[in-house]
Amino acid sequence: MGARFAVTGGREGWIRVLLTAVGVGLGVALLLLTAAIPSALAARHDREQARQDYTYGRTVPPKAANTLMIADVDTQYRGKDVRGRLVEPEGPRAPLPPGVRAYPAAGGMLVSPALKALLASDEGTLLRERLPYRVVGTIGESGLIGSHELSYYAGARHLEPLIDGSTVARISSFGDPHPTSEHTDPVLVLLVLVVFVVLLMPVAVFIAAAVRFGGERRDRRLAALRLVGADSRMTRRIAAGEALAGAVLGLVLGAGFFLAGRQAAGSAEVLGVSVFPGYLTPAPPLVLLVAVAVPAAAVLVTLFALRGVVIEPLGVVRTGRPARRRLWWRLLLPPAGLAMLYPMIGQGHDEGNFNQYLVTGGVMLLLVGVTALLPWVVETVVARLAPGGVAWQLAVRRLQLSSGTAARMVNGIAVAVAGAIALQMLFAGVESDYSRPTHHDLTRAQMQVNLPPTVPVPDAAAHFARTPGVRRVTALSSGSLGTRSWRGDQDIAVELTVGGCASLRELAALPSCRDGDVFALAGGDASDDGTARAVLPGRTLYVDPSPGGRHAREAVWTVPRGVQPARPVKDPTGMLRSGVLMTPRALPAGARTTVHGAVYLSLDPSVPDVTERVRNTAAGLSPMANPMQWAATEHSRKFTSIRTGLFVGAACVLALIGASLLVSQLEQLRERRKLLSSLVAVGTRRRTLGLSVLWQTAVPVALGLLLASVVGLALGAVLLRMTGATVRVDWASVLTMTGIGGAVVLVVTLLSLPPLLRLMRPDGLRTE
Structure with a gap:
């Protein structure tokens, strides 16, 4: 019955379930994208290994029908790496790298599609001078690690006298015949773990908030059901059914968003990293986990939200003065997280590996502590706000009546900022371990x-x-x-x-x-x-x-x-x-x-x-x-790649935050349509109402960013102590992260003003 209410409730019901589905779908899409990251990294690594030609050794094999002379002529162009190889086949059975069907003759070259487009554009003028070869074909996808990779194979002659065992060699096959397993740096493993937890926590928070869209109207419908004979347990099952229907539709939309984003990923490049759509294929167990966990979470969140609501035949008791939130259990989460991280303090590089489960659990508890503390902080602060102008009074009164809704909107951004601050501190603290000065005198040569x-x-x-x-x-x-x-x-x-x-x-x-x-x-x-x-x-x-x-x-x-x-x-x-x-x-x-x-x-x-x-x-x-x-310093390639992955993931999470906040803001405005129309009908100026909406957003955001800064600094300090690094606060990064979080909310609020102006009409009082 609840599922039927969700999809057969007329225009109002469809709008409500669609908003829920879009919010859940955005979160599901990012979860699937995250689940696909390991396979994408593995695909890039496998393709890099398959075309590996650094199999040089002290002994040079003799010239034969199955040998190839190859020279490494990599270069850079305006900050982008260009992979180049000179090739001279020495027989009809010379090995071919992946993506190449036949070698070009001397003076010709095979290029990647991205390099071909660059050479054909005005931007590639200087690069055309550097590569004096004619393009005779393209490299297939199997020979490239990304859709935007710049790569070429050029035909050459007389490479044998240049054999040096490092850049020029004779080979008989591609790929590393003796792969070796490298020692895993525990600090780098810690970085990867924390990056994944920090990027996924805001997604989970937004999914939990999305399934509660339209909660007040839903409770009024449940009160009507009580009036016609439903008991309290039945109303909760019906509410769970509504949430389940929205979550299942969100799964469908999320899969669509993911497939569309997967296809678009082939034409995108973020911080120099590009992939092919086929790389982004999440493992079936992870897909199954998302498909089961999201609907289950929707039902659990709905039942949890109704635990303190008394739905009676004549109304919902929540419309009266709500009971104050308890603080004691909210204060337990951050210390519990710190207790899980404490046994690993000081392990650093040489004292053993970090326990992955304790790291994940401890970081999650600290970040969940933000979501638990923020509603209490918002409720406590807004209850003591002094009166002011009309716009301020409208905003404060609305926050006092529904501080939980305001906190839910900000929870995701607060979690993201707290995690980002901690990660910035961790990266800044251990960066010196993965970089070294070159001692080059840049005043004498560059x-x-x-x-x-x-x-x-x-x-x-x-x-x-x-x-x-x-x-x-x-x-x-x-x-x-x-x-x-x-x-x-x-x-x-x-x-x-x-x-x-x-x-x-x-x-x-x-x-x-x-x-x-x-x-x-x-x-x-x-x-x-x-x-x-x-x-x-x-x-x-x-x-x-x-x-x-x-x-x-x-x-x-x-x-x-x-x-x-x-x-x-x-x-x-x-x-x-x-x-x-x-x-x-x-x-x-x-x-x-x-x-x-x-x-x-x-x-x-x-x-x-x-x-x-x-x-x-x-x-x-x-x-x-x-x-x-x-350059003044050199950085570890693995450390740099992890930091790049963080930036790419943070960009996706920020996009999700913005989109989800906008959906949530539109849902809140739709809920208040009659109220806004009533205020306009009695003479309230639109500017006043617009300012009130801005204040309603600004107050919880300011409180959320303040709490996020405190928790982020605490988490960052603990992570630095775990790695054995000196605890230092990078205040510039802290201010930058909080500024980015505030800017995202400001942009979302400005984007919600046009719909607000359309809702502020007296004819919004009409009902049917």
Whole structure:
């Protein structure tokens, strides 16, 4: 009977059940999306592993009909990674990576759809200069990890002399044949657990609030049922049936929202992460759990809401002065959560893993404590608010009559803000463990380009000097000198650095310098510096041939008598070098191809796309040139990916919060349609009513954000103590999170003003 009331109650019933279904559906869609995240991550990982070509080893397999020469030529373009490979099949059975049916000939390339679109657009002008290949086809979906990935395979020739065991190799298959399991960092596991709990709790709160839409009108209908003979237990079962019908319809809408969002995910990119729709397939047990838990929660929430309501044949007792909420049991939840987290304080990185169940339960209890305390806080505060203007009095009186409804609207945003504050504190506290300073001197250089042995360093320096936006070029070549032949074990090895006088002065304080001079540096950062023992006049030293490739010959150098001592200074990378400094004329002719060059560039940031122009110059010199943009710190890739996942999930939760709040606000306005029409009919100004609605939202939001800040700070402090990190409050993050929460509510309130204006008409008093 309750289910029939939900769907056969005329226009009013349909509007009520539709609002409930939309609210529940939005929550279900996000639950299904969250349930699909593990499968999406697994799909991305599997595809990355399937196309893996980093199977290089010390031994190079011989050329055969089933071998492939492949070179890593990754680059970046305006902050986006571009995955590039040069390929040279050596036989008809050369292995093909996923998504590729046949290799392009030399000069041609296969590109991902996203890269093809970028190259065809005006935005890709500079990238077209860097990739001088003609597009002959596209890479299939199975060869890409995301719909927006920029990737290409370009045909090349004569890669064999460049084999170095790191960026150029000969392979006979794709994929890692010896996958290894990595050690799981307990702090990273804790981060993932807390992220999931924090993102899912607001969803559960909104679903619980959505099934209570239209509660006051429902109770009046139940009173009419009492009048025609239903008892109290029957009315509760009927109310549960109504909620169940709305929740089941919400499941259907949620599945539709999820499928639509799943399809739209293929064309979206958030913080550099994209997926294909097929990735987002939640595991069947999780789908079943959502399908069972949401209707069950709807029934339980409805019965819980009716526990303190007396429905009599002549009305609902709740319309009188409600009993004050009890505080004692609400105060038990946060301490219970802290008690579950307390045994894991101080475990950090080295003291064992965190208990996943205790972490999940403790964080949930703390966040649920927000939802339990907020109705009592709102009720207590609004009962003591002083009188003011007409709009203020209307708002305060409405809050005093239905503080629970106002608190339910804000509960979700409060939980989200509390969790976000705790996570920001946790990320800020442990960030130093997953980042390290690079010690690069960004005042002297901002980019470094490593050159292959085939590119003469002086020519490269001249090209970079002519690149728009390059202020200064420091060109150096590096190698190693040994006291014995490099074919056997080495006795003493020292660094070798070759460069012009201006470049060498970036490394050492030189007494004087002209081309042909040699300097000896001692006292650098190397712990086993053997410069003083190795660099002796007349001694023969051997130049390490390995940087020149497998076919490079070993050159020898006899230490001359005129070697000058010099004092090292920090180079642009922040290191104190040691060993031998040579000017170009002093380098033996046979050693020119056995040292690898690097160019350090000082850039003019006012020149548009200066870093992209540098990368284009490097690609013009050789596809194997490796440009790198310097930064003050380097971050752990796993830590960064977890933080990215948090931001992506937070964006989805904020969208849900906004949509659900808007639905809830519209439902509240619909409930008050006759009241608003009555106030307009007796002369109340629309501006006054609009301000009253704003005040009705602002007061509970302010209280909710204040409570969320307190709970979030407490949870963040406990999580930091669990990881062994110093407890610090990032006030900027706290204010940012509360500001974002307040901004979402403000936007929702402004969006609800047009429907409010339409409802404020005297003809709204008509009834049938």
